[in-house]
Every structure is written in C-alpha cells, then in structure tokens.
Amino acid sequence: MSEQHQNLAIIGHVDHGKSTLVGRLLYETGSVPEHVIEQHREEAEEKGKGGFEFAYVMDNLAEERERGVTIDIAHQEFSTDAYDFTIVDCPGHRDFVKNMITGASQADNAVLVVAADDGVAPQTQEHVFLARTLGIDELIIGVNKMDVVDYKEDTFDEVVEEVNQLLKQVQFQTDGASFIPISAFEGDNIADESGETPWYDGRTLLEALNDLPAPEPPTDAPLRLPIQDVYTISGIGTVPVGRIETGIMNIGDNVSFQPSDVGGEVKTIEMHHEEVPKAEPGDNVGFNVRGIGKDDIRRGDVCGPADEPPSVAETFQAQVVVMQHPSVITAGYTPVFHAHTAQVACTIESIDKKMDPASGEVAEENPDFIQSGDAAVVTIRPQKPLSIEPSSEIPELGSFAIRDMGQTIAAGKVLDVDG
Numbered sequence: 342m343s344e345q346h347q348n349l350a351i352i353g354h355v356d357h358g359k360s361t362l363v364g365r366l367l368y369e370t371g372s373v374p375e376h377v378i379e380q381h382r383e384e385a386e387e388k389g390k391g392g393f394e395f396a397y398v399m400d401n402l403a404e405e406r407e408r409g410v411t412i413d414i415a416h417q418e419f420s421t422d423a424y425d426f427t428i429v430d431c432p433g434h435r436d437f438v439k440n441m442i443t444g445a446s447q448a449d450n451a452v453l454v455v456a457a458d459d460g461v462a463p464q465t466q467e468h469v470f471l472a473r474t475l476g477i478d479e480l481i482i483g484v485n486k487m488d489v490v491d492y493k494e495d496t497f498d499e500v501v502e503e504v505n506q507l508l509k510q511v512q513f514q515t516d517g518a519s520f521i522p523i524s525a526f527e528g529d530n531i532a533d534e535s536g537e538t539p540w541y542d543g544r545t546l547l548e549a550l551n552d553l554p555a556p557e558p559p560t561d562a563p564l565r566l567p568i569q570d571v572y573t574i575s576g577i578g579t580v581p582v583g584r585i586e587t588g589i590m591n592i593g594d595n596v597s598f599q600p601s602d603v604g605g606e607v608k609t610i611e612m613h614h615e616e617v618p619k620a621e622p623g624d625n626v627g628f629n630v631r632g633i634g635k636d637d638i639r640r641g642d643v644c645g646p647a648d649e650p651p652s653v654a655e656t657f658q659a660q661v662v663v664m665q666h667p668s669v670i671t672a673g674y675t676p677v678f679h680a681h682t683a684q685v686a687c688t689i690e691s692i693d694k695k696m697d698p699a700s701g702e703v704a705e706e707n708p709d710f711i712q713s714g715d716a717a718v719v720t721i722r723p724q725k726p727l728s729i730e731p732s733s734e735i736p737e738l739g740s741f742a743i744r745d746m747g748q749t750i751a752a753g754k755v756l757d758v759d760g
C-alpha cells in the first residue's frame with residue numbers, strides 16, 4: 342500500500358477500450374480480486390494448464406459484470422509505488438453522477454481512452470467537456486488499440502493531433518496532457534515498454550500514473566461538512582455525522598448549520614469510535630454541538646464556521662449537461678436535485694443559454710428547451726431551502742445531479758448563488 346490516494350476516472354467513447362484497460366491495469370499491478378485468481382487456478386489445474394492469461398481475467402471480469410455482481414469497472418483499486426488508485430465511475434455509468442456529487446468518487450485525474458482506429462468520437466468530446474467541467478486536473482491520453490493499426494506512428498500522431506485540437510477547443514490546459522500509444526488488450530506500454538513501438542520513447546501508462554501530482558486536500562477552504570444523518574447517543578446527546586469535504590473542524594469551534602440556521606460550539610469530535618481533537622477533509626466524523634437537539638438539524642444541512650457559514654440559495658445559476666431525458670426540458674420543470682447529502686425539488690426557472698458541448702461556447706441565448714446531449718446555463722429555484730456553493734469557490738459543494746423517474750438525467754455545477 343502507498344500512502345497517497347488518487348481517485349482516477351477512465352473516460353472515453355463506448356467500445357474504445359475502457360473496461361479492457363481497467364482489467365489490464367488490475368492485472369499488471371496484481372490487483373485482480375483473489376476469488377477470480379482462485380477460480381482460475383482451479384480451472385487451470387483441472388485442464389492441466391498453467392499460466393495466468395489476461396484474456397482469462399477479462400472473461401471473468403466481463404462475466405461477473407454481466408451478472409451485475411461485485412465487479413464493475415468502478416471502484417476497482419490498484420497501486421503504483423506512489424499511489425493507491427481507486428477507479429471511479431466514468432460518465433455514462435449508472436452511479437457516476439450520484440457518486441460524483443456525494444463526493445464518494447470525485448475524480449482527481451483521468452485517463453482518456455481513444456481508439457487509434459476510430460479517433461475522436463462523440464463521447465470523447467462529451468467526456469472531455471465533462472471532465473473539464475468537473476475540475477479534473479490532468480489527463481493522460483491512452484491512444485488504444487495500437488495493435489489494430491499495426492502500431493503505426495502516423496496513426497498515433499493523427500490521433501494526438503485530433504485530441505489536442507479538442508483539448509484546445511474546450512480550453513483544457515494541455516501542458517500536463519501526455520499521450521501514450523497503448524494496447525489494453527495486448528498490454529503494450531502499460532507496465533512495460535513495448536517492442537512494437539520503437540518510435541515511442543515516452544513513459545508507460547503506469548509510469549505516467551505514478552508521476553501524477555498528488556491531490557491537495559482542501560484544508561485551506563472554510564469548513565464544509567454535509568450532514569448525512571443525525572443520531573441521538575446516550576451520554577453524549579445529538580450526534581450529526583458526515584464527511585468533511587473542505588476545511589478543518591476543531592473542538593471549541595463555533596459552527597453553523599445551514600439551511601436550518603442553528604449553531605453552537607463543537608464539544609466533541611469522534612472518528613472511528615475514538616475522540617479526536619480535530620478532523621480534516623475526507624474524515625467521516627460524528628460530533629456534538631452544544632445546545633443542538635435532534636430536531637434542530639437534518640440530513641442535507643451543511644455545517645460550516647459560524648463566521649463563514651455555508652450559503653443558502655434563494656435561486657442559483659448553474660451550468661448543466663443533460664445526459665438522458667426522454668423528451669425536452671423547458672422552464673417550469675421541477676425535478677429532484679441531489680446536491681451533497683441534500684435532495685430537494687427545484688424548479689428550472691429559466692434556460693438562459695445553450696452551449697456547444699464541444700467548445701463550451703454560447704450556441705443560443707434563451708432557448709425554448711434543452712434535451713439530451715445539450716449543455717446549458719439555467720436559473721434554478723429550490724422549492725425548499727438548500728445550501729449550495731458556487732463551484733468556483735468550493736467545488737466540493739458546487740455540483741449536483743438532477744434525477745427524475747429513477748434516473749440521473751443531468752449533472753451540473755453551480756456558477757452563482759443568490760441568497
């Protein structure tokens with residue numbers, strides 16, 4: 342195990358090789374789940390075969406995925422020397438947005454998979470745009486399926502050129518982007534330098550992952566702790582619990598819960614059943630605040646410093662991306678918004694601008710409607726008080742998902758809050 346942790350998203354167009362790459366990364370780092378290995382050993386012994394073939398691992402992963410059991414490309418883990426990586430859901434996967442907004446899997450960095458034989462495709466654009474919107478710091482671009490194009494340098498260069506243009510269009514800072522010719526299936530340039538690409542002298546994918554900058558915990562931002570649950574514990578009293586998104590909580594701090602608009606002094610903080618004097622971003626804590634009873638606060642409240650309380654939105658402006666909606670979305674639509682631990686019905690009061698999803702530029706002012714695939718700036722009015730923050734100030738509390746009919750239909754980030 343390494344000390345540092347990274348949440349990594351694997352993004353890219355369908356069929357370009359994301360799942361295969363995840364399987365390959367797990368395989369090369371010795372992180373394939375033990376039961377898969379065990380199962381293979383038994384079968385191999387029965388058949389009198391040795392060896393541990395990647396194709397076999399992939400079959401198992403695929404099979405388990407189809408059965409919807411434990412294996413999904415999300416939430417797999419592997420390690421390099423520098424980092425423990427958790428692969429988080431990629432856009433389009435069922436729980437991506439939900440996990441993204443609850444903070445369970447906000448990705449720090451991403452690998453963009455682009456198939457060499459196909460180049461930039463619609464979801465390549467969409468995911469790059471989303472990645473930029475969601476604040477991904479650095480992209481590693483795996484130009485995949487190099488085996489399919491006979492490991493040709495020209496083809497690699499063409500794809501690099503195409504992707505670079507896309508990155509420029511969406512104003513993704515390209516300095517940090519590294520391009521690697523890979524074959525997820527054959528294993529070229531993943532863990533070891535490939536003999537098939539003598540023209541390439543850059544890093545392997547695992548080297549590039551190992552060299553990523555360490556994510557900085559947001560300790561300098563003001564405290565933001567969305568409340569997940571509120572318990573009553575005998576001997577202590579009311580204990581709200583939640584995960585600290587930003588800032589530090591110390592015993593003795595004066596805190597405020599919004600939108601419930603109550604507050605007091607932090608008396609105790611508990612983590613993993615032990616009392617601690619302070620807690621940091623990423624810590625799951627239970628705590629107790631002088632004078633706060635069980636009915637004073639609720640799930641969806643955000644706890645912050647009394648002198649820098651979480652903002653409460655009367656209305657807010659946001660950038661949204663419509664992922665899947667069966668019809669059109671017009672002003673007046675009132676679906677449920679999921680933001681941190683809150684779930685609140687909100688009305689889309691106006692659709693202010695439609696954006697070109699590839700370039701992020703304004704395509705239309707005040708459109709009548711938006712639909713699947715569209716990106717737009719909208720004004721939103723929560724039907725009940727909602728604490729939410731501009732994502733430029735506190736990104737961790739500035740994003741949300743819109744759900745309707747049991748599905749995530751859109752995701753967004755907050756641009757401005759009118760309290």
Ligand code: GDP
Nearest residue numbers: 354355356357358359360361485486524525526
């Ligand atoms: P995803 O939809 O992006 O997750 O793509 P998959 O990982 O499911 O891959 C789609 C198809 O491409 C599968 O049939 C894979 O076996 C194949 N594939 C993925 N990577 C490679 C590669 O590097 N070389 C070759 N030849 N096929 C690949």
